[in-house]
Amino acid sequence: MSVLQIQNVSKSFGNLRAVEDVSIALDQGDNLAIIGESGCGKTTLAKMIMGLAKPDTGFIKAQYYSVQMVFQDPNQSLDPLWNVWGILKEALWRKGALPPQDIQKRIEQMLVAVGLSPQVLQRFPHEFSGGERQRIAIARALLADPQVLVLDEAVSALDTLVQKQIIDLLKKLKQDFNLTYIFISHNLRLVRNFSDKIVVMYQGKIVEEGRTQSVLSAPAHPYTQQLLQAAFYTNFRNL
Amino acid sequence: MKIKINRTGLLCFWVLMVLYGLAIFADFICPYAYQDENRDFSYCPPTAVEFQDQGRWVRPFVYGRALTFNAIHRRVYVIDHTQKYPLHFLKGGRLFGVDAPGRFYLWGADARGRDLFSRIWYGARISLSIGLLGVGISFILGLLIGGIAGYYGGWVDNILMRVCEMFMMIPGFYLMLALRAAVPENFNSVQVYISVVVILSLIGWASLARIIRGMALSLRERDFVLAAKTLGVPDIVIIFKHILPQTISFSCATLMLTVSSYILAEAGLSVVGLGIQDPIPSWGNLLSDAMGIVPVIFAPWILLPGLFIFIAVVCFNVIGDSLRDAFDPMFNEKG
Numbered sequence: 001m002s003v004l005q006i007q008n009v010s011k012s013f014g015n016l017r018a019v020e021d022v023s024i025a026l027d028q029g030d031n032l033a034i035i036g037e038s039g040c041g042k043t044t045l046a047k048m049i050m051g052l053a054k055p056d057t058g059f060i061k062a063q064y065y066s067v068q069m070v071f072q073d074p075n076q077s078l079d080p081l082w083n084v085w086g087i088l089k090e091a092l093w094r095k096g097a098l099p100p101q102d103i104q105k106r107i108e109q110m111l112v113a114v115g116l117s118p119q120v121l122q123r124f125p126h127e128f129s130g131g132e133r134q135r136i137a138i139a140r141a142l143l144a145d146p147q148v149l150v151l152d153e154a155v156s157a158l159d160t161l162v163q164k165q166i167i168d169l170l171k172k173l174k175q176d177f178n179l180t181y182i183f184i185s186h187n188l189r190l191v192r193n194f195s196d197k198i199v200v201m202y203q204g205k206i207v208e209e210g211r212t213q214s215v216l217s218a219p220a221h222p223y224t225q226q227l228l229q230a231a232f233y234t235n236f237r238n239l
Numbered sequence: 240m241k242i243k244i245n246r247t248g249l250l251c252f253w254v255l256m257v258l259y260g261l262a263i264f265a266d267f268i269c270p271y272a273y274q275d276e277n278r279d280f281s282y283c284p285p286t287a288v289e290f291q292d293q294g295r296w297v298r299p300f301v302y303g304r305a306l307t308f309n310a311i312h313r314r315v316y317v318i319d320h321t322q323k324y325p326l327h328f329l330k331g332g333r334l335f336g337v338d339a340p341g342r343f344y345l346w347g348a349d350a351r352g353r354d355l356f357s358r359i360w361y362g363a364r365i366s367l368s369i370g371l372l373g374v375g376i377s378f379i380l381g382l383l384i385g386g387i388a389g390y391y392g393g394w395v396d397n398i399l400m401r402v403c404e405m406f407m408m409i410p411g412f413y414l415m416l417a418l419r420a421a422v423p424e425n426f427n428s429v430q431v432y433i434s435v436v437v438i439l440s441l442i443g444w445a446s447l448a449r450i451i452r453g454m455a456l457s458l459r460e461r462d463f464v465l466a467a468k469t470l471g472v473p474d475i476v477i478i479f480k481h482i483l484p485q486t487i488s489f490s491c492a493t494l495m496l497t498v499s500s501y502i503l504a505e506a507g508l509s510v511v512g513l514g515i516q517d518p519i520p521s522w523g524n525l526l527s528d529a530m531g532i533v534p535v536i537f538a539p540w541i542l543l544p545g546l547f548i549f550i551a552v553v554c555f556n557v558i559g560d561s562l563r564d565a566f567d568p569m570f571n572e573k574g
Contacts, residue, residue: 047465050465050468050469051469052465052468052469065469065470065471068469068470069465069466069469071462071466072462073462076461076462077462077463077465077466078463079463079467079480079481081484081485082480090467090470090472090480091470093470093471093472093473093476094470094471137466140466140470144470144471
């Protein structure tokens with residue numbers, strides 16, 4: 001069952017063609033990685049998926065508000081002036097007026113689900129570590145009952161150990177909440193570990209796509225080969 | 240968030256608190272009502288309080304005075320040592336005073352024999368409140384319009400900013416005069432007060448709106464605003480919950496700096512006779528008595544309201560500056 005359909009989407013800023021003729025179809029339960037270097041149009045694509053930017057041509061079909069996003073930097077994505085309660089309650093906005101006990105219950109359950117204690121509700125973002133902050137951001141996204149979760153470099157700002165914890169958490173949550181992931185990253189090692197399908201973007205275009213194993217073991221496009229080589233180099237051939 | 244304000248700022252804060260306290264309790268502190276006049280004591284100089292009577296310590300009292308004219312028809316008050324009026328405290332709901340027909344002028348009297356001390360503190364009610372009220376209104380306007388313009392951008396921004404510029408391009412004082420001219424002549428004192436507040440707030444909101452708009456323009460690209468958008472939070476809620484609170488540190492400092500300019504503006508308007516009308520006192524119209532050189536030479540105490548305008552303005556400015564320093568992270572980390 002298709003939960004998100006991206007059809008021939010293009011977007012340019014002035015002369016810069018950020019995204020060019022991109023088509024992706026996503027089925028329920030997919031775990032798709034979009035990889036590419038900085039400035040290749042990954043984030044622009046993510047913003048269009050979220051409805052934060054409008055495609056120049058083409059269309060994106062998803063159920064209304066069924067897509068949520070976890071941002072790269074949890075320092076930026078949580079409003080520093082609001083405590084956890086205020087941040088998470090916002091995610092229930094679209095659900096209309098809920099009885100207060102119900103809100104409390106949902107938020108506390110979600111905090112437990114992402115591995116935080118319900119006691120943190122009165123604390124402010126700066127009182128948490130980066131990993132904890134990202135857990136709060138994930139909890140916020142999940143409270144809105146999404147089908148698709150866009151993870152825009154969601155672990156890039158964290159250190160390696162915390163990265164692993166968050167990746168494990170995301171794997172668990174995928175099962176628990178029956179989620180579909182779009183994992184936007186430049187970290188090939190994480191992608192290989194995490195995603196089933198892969199889309200390689202280069203200068204706004206999709207240059208290669210397929211199952212993660214097949215793309216990474218036998219890259220067809222020169223750019224993908226280059227990317228892999230670079231990854232080999234930086235990861236000391238641990239890939 | 241913990242705000243650490245420097246010592247000068249704190250001092251100014253307490254000075255202002257004293258001024259506001261005196262204004263609020265003017266009914267109690269002042270010996271006379273603001274309209275209580277006695278033409279026999281026109282421009283009566285400050286009354287000395289006597290503590291000794293023929294070498295003996297007695298309850299404080301004041302001597303009676305009689306108005307005479309000297310050879311060049313100048314007023315001269317002659318102290319009448321036979322009349323003694325003891326100071327009484329807490330009588331008739333007032334802190335201190337003397338019994339009629341004696342008059343006690345701590346800081347002298349104006350042309351109509353009204354006590355300047357009393358009129359200054361009653362006037363403080365107007366002068367100190369008008370700045371705060373005017374700033375309150377122009378801040379609501381400025382934050383709202385700036386927030387909306389910056390958040391939406393595009394043609395909304397364009398229209399709102401052009402309106403702002405229309406207000407900003409007219410020099411403040413002339414805009415104030417023009418707006419005052421639009422107010423009917425036959426307003427009573429309350430209506431005049433309200434109209435002056437509105438006029439003041441109309442001249443100040445535009446510059447604030449422009450700055451808030453600039454901040455909102457950058458804030459709307461921040462991730463937490465985008466996150467709220469993707470959660471389906473309505474725009475107006477985002478503006479109030481995420482955009483405007485981020486500008487609060489800047490706004491607080493600007494607020495204080497603006498209050499002082501509003502106090503000056505009210506004074507300016509009242510000095511030229513377009514603000515608060517006699518007999519209601521404000522520091523501005525008290526000072527308008529001092530516009531002629533003759534009263535200033537012979538009754539220099541009528542300049543006193545100017546001193547209080549000065550003190551209030553300096554205090555608000557210093558508090559604004561120290562608030563700005565307190566909110567400035569670069570400045571804070573050093574000290």
